[in-house]
Amino acid sequence: MSSKPSEVEVVKDASNYLRGSIVESLGNRITGALNHDDTHLIKFHGSYQQTDRDLDSERKRQKLEPLFSFMIRVRVPGGAATAPQWQRMTELSDEYGNGTIKLTTRQAFQLHGVLKRDLKSTIQGFNDVLLDSIAGCGDVNRNVMCNPNPHESAVHQQVYEAATAISAHLTPRTTAYWELWLNGEQQTTTEAADEEPIYGKTYLPRKFKIALAIPPYNDVDIFANDIGLIAIEENGRLLGFNVAVGGGLGMTFGMPETYPRLADLIGFVPADKVVELCEKVVTIQRDWGNRENRKFSRLKYTIDRVGLPVFQAELNQRLGYDLIPARSYRFESSSDAFGWSGDAQGLSHLTLFIEGGRIHDLPGYGLKTALSEIANFHTGDFRLTGNQNLILANIEATHRSRIQAILEAHGAWPGTARQTALRQNSLACVALNTCSQAFAEAERYLPQLLDKLETVIRTHGLAQAGILIRMTGCPNGCARPYLGEIGLVGKAPGRYNLYLGANYAGERLNKLYREMLDEEGILRELTPLLAAYAAGRNQDERFGDFVIRQGYVAATTHGLNFHN
Incomplete structure (x- = not known):
C-alpha cells in the first residue's frame, strides 16, 4: 500500500473485510444515515447512501436532516434474469423502494428510495430468488456484461457461461455480506472466507469492469471496460477471445490529466484460459494501481503511467505464457435491434x-x-x-x-410516433434528484430535449437514422457519454458540454465541441449540424464520421488526446 493512502484505503484496511461498523449504523434509529466510514463500505455490498436533493433546501429550512435513502444495485451477470427474479424485483420496488426499477448500463437492476430500516429486508428479498448485490459497487470487479440476445450467435450460450464464470471467480470471498444481510446463510456456490486470495485485504484501488461482446455487435461497449473480451468463433464453435485492456470513461472537469480512455487490444486468449487471464489483470491492478489519489486509480491510468509494453510483459509473466496476436473481427453497431x-x-x-x-x-x-x-x-x-x-x-x-x-x-407496445431511431439510441444516467455527483439533470430531462430534437430530425428525413445520443449529469460517464455521436455532459444546472464524433460501433471517443450550453444553445448548435448531415452525408455514413470528415471536430485517437 502507498505510504500516503487515501481515506477510502484507510477505511478498507480497518474494515475487517468490509464489516466496519455497519451493524451499529443500521441499529442507530436517530438518523437515516450511516456512519461516515460505512458509507464507503456499503458500496461493496451493492448500495449507495443518497439524499433527495429536490427536498434538501426545504428540509434544511425546517431544521431536518436530509432525506436519506439508499440505492441498491443488484448484479445480473450476463444480463439474464428469470421471470421469478423479475417479479421479485417488481415486488420489492413497490414494498421498499420508490415504485420503479432502473435498468442500468451494466445490465444490472437498481432499486431507489430504500430507507435504512428496510435495507436488510430488501436484500434478503432478492437473495431469496438467487440474486445478490455483493460487489454491485465498490473497489472490486462489478457486474460482468455480455451480449444479451441469444439468437445473434451460435456461440452465445458459451460466451454467457464465460461471463458468469468470470463473475463467480472474481466475487469477493468475505463472509461479511452473508453475516450482515442474510443472518450468515450463504447462498452462493463460491466458497467464502475471511481472506481475499485475489483482492487482498484492501481490495482494488478503484472499481473494475469487464464485458464480453460477440461481433458484429458491440452492444456492451467493451472498449469502455477495464477488460473487454471479443468472442472469436469458427463454424459455430467458440475459439476464445481477443483481449482489450485499460478502458474507462470517467474524468473530472478542470483536470485535463483525467480523461476517458478506450481499451487497447493486446492479443488473443483461448476460451479455457479467459478466467485466469481476467484474474491476472486484476492482480496487476491490485498491485500497481494508485492508492493515493482515487482520481487516478483506474487501470487506464496505471497502463498509461507504466506503458502498455511494460503492462503486457508483466501480464505474460504472471500468466506463464505470451498472448498470441488478436484474431480478425468486425464491429458494426453498439445499439440494440428492436x-x-x-x-x-x-x-x-x-x-x-x-x-x-x-x-x-x-x-x-x-x-x-x-x-x-x-x-x-x-x-x-x-x-x-x-x-x-x-x-x-x-x-x-x-x-x-x-x-x-x-x-x-397497457399502452406499452412499441409505437412509431415517439420512437425515432435517435430516441431508441439514447442513454441517460439517473443524475438528479438522487445522485450526489450530478451537476445537472439527465434521465428526467433527456426525453424533453428529444421531443424538440425529433422535430429537427423528422424535418430533415432522419427519423430512422441511428444516431447515438447520451446524456449524463456529471463527467463520471455512467451512461457512456464519450461514446455518443452526440454526448451531453452536465456541468451546471441546465448547462451541458456538447461532445461530437464518436463512432457508431463504439470504437472511437468523441471530442468537446461547445461548452456550457443551455437547451436553446444545444438546439442552436445541433440543428445546422443535423441539416448538413442530412444534405451532405455519404451513403451509409454515420453522424459521428460525418462531423469528423467535415472538420467540426478532430478524431480522438487515444484518451491522451481527448482534450486536445
Missing part, C-alpha cells in the same frame, strides 16, 4: 426500448404492470441490455401473441 426476432429452435425474442432504463407506470403507459403480468406465465428470460433496454427472450410460440396483447393493452 422488435421481434426468432431462432432455429422456434423461440421468439422481443427487444423493448425502455426510455432511461426506467421501469414504471405512467398515465396511459403501464409498462411495469404489463411486464409483471407477463412474468406470471413467461417461461423464458428477462434479459437486460447494456443500453438500458429489455429483451423478453426465449418466448414460446403459444405465448407470443399473448405477450404482445398485454403490452398493447
Whole structure:
C-alpha cells in the first residue's frame, strides 16, 4: 500500500473485510444515515447512501436532516434474469423502494428510495430468488456484461457461461455480506472466507469492469471496460477471445490529466484460459494501481503511467505464457435491434426500448404492470441490455401473441410516433434528484430535449437514422457519454458540454465541441449540424464520421488526446 493512502484505503484496511461498523449504523434509529466510514463500505455490498436533493433546501429550512435513502444495485451477470427474479424485483420496488426499477448500463437492476430500516429486508428479498448485490459497487470487479440476445450467435450460450464464470471467480470471498444481510446463510456456490486470495485485504484501488461482446455487435461497449473480451468463433464453435485492456470513461472537469480512455487490444486468449487471464489483470491492478489519489486509480491510468509494453510483459509473466496476436473481427453497431426476432429452435425474442432504463407506470403507459403480468406465465428470460433496454427472450410460440396483447393493452407496445431511431439510441444516467455527483439533470430531462430534437430530425428525413445520443449529469460517464455521436455532459444546472464524433460501433471517443450550453444553445448548435448531415452525408455514413470528415471536430485517437 502507498505510504500516503487515501481515506477510502484507510477505511478498507480497518474494515475487517468490509464489516466496519455497519451493524451499529443500521441499529442507530436517530438518523437515516450511516456512519461516515460505512458509507464507503456499503458500496461493496451493492448500495449507495443518497439524499433527495429536490427536498434538501426545504428540509434544511425546517431544521431536518436530509432525506436519506439508499440505492441498491443488484448484479445480473450476463444480463439474464428469470421471470421469478423479475417479479421479485417488481415486488420489492413497490414494498421498499420508490415504485420503479432502473435498468442500468451494466445490465444490472437498481432499486431507489430504500430507507435504512428496510435495507436488510430488501436484500434478503432478492437473495431469496438467487440474486445478490455483493460487489454491485465498490473497489472490486462489478457486474460482468455480455451480449444479451441469444439468437445473434451460435456461440452465445458459451460466451454467457464465460461471463458468469468470470463473475463467480472474481466475487469477493468475505463472509461479511452473508453475516450482515442474510443472518450468515450463504447462498452462493463460491466458497467464502475471511481472506481475499485475489483482492487482498484492501481490495482494488478503484472499481473494475469487464464485458464480453460477440461481433458484429458491440452492444456492451467493451472498449469502455477495464477488460473487454471479443468472442472469436469458427463454424459455430467458440475459439476464445481477443483481449482489450485499460478502458474507462470517467474524468473530472478542470483536470485535463483525467480523461476517458478506450481499451487497447493486446492479443488473443483461448476460451479455457479467459478466467485466469481476467484474474491476472486484476492482480496487476491490485498491485500497481494508485492508492493515493482515487482520481487516478483506474487501470487506464496505471497502463498509461507504466506503458502498455511494460503492462503486457508483466501480464505474460504472471500468466506463464505470451498472448498470441488478436484474431480478425468486425464491429458494426453498439445499439440494440428492436422488435421481434426468432431462432432455429422456434423461440421468439422481443427487444423493448425502455426510455432511461426506467421501469414504471405512467398515465396511459403501464409498462411495469404489463411486464409483471407477463412474468406470471413467461417461461423464458428477462434479459437486460447494456443500453438500458429489455429483451423478453426465449418466448414460446403459444405465448407470443399473448405477450404482445398485454403490452398493447397497457399502452406499452412499441409505437412509431415517439420512437425515432435517435430516441431508441439514447442513454441517460439517473443524475438528479438522487445522485450526489450530478451537476445537472439527465434521465428526467433527456426525453424533453428529444421531443424538440425529433422535430429537427423528422424535418430533415432522419427519423430512422441511428444516431447515438447520451446524456449524463456529471463527467463520471455512467451512461457512456464519450461514446455518443452526440454526448451531453452536465456541468451546471441546465448547462451541458456538447461532445461530437464518436463512432457508431463504439470504437472511437468523441471530442468537446461547445461548452456550457443551455437547451436553446444545444438546439442552436445541433440543428445546422443535423441539416448538413442530412444534405451532405455519404451513403451509409454515420453522424459521428460525418462531423469528423467535415472538420467540426478532430478524431480522438487515444484518451491522451481527448482534450486536445
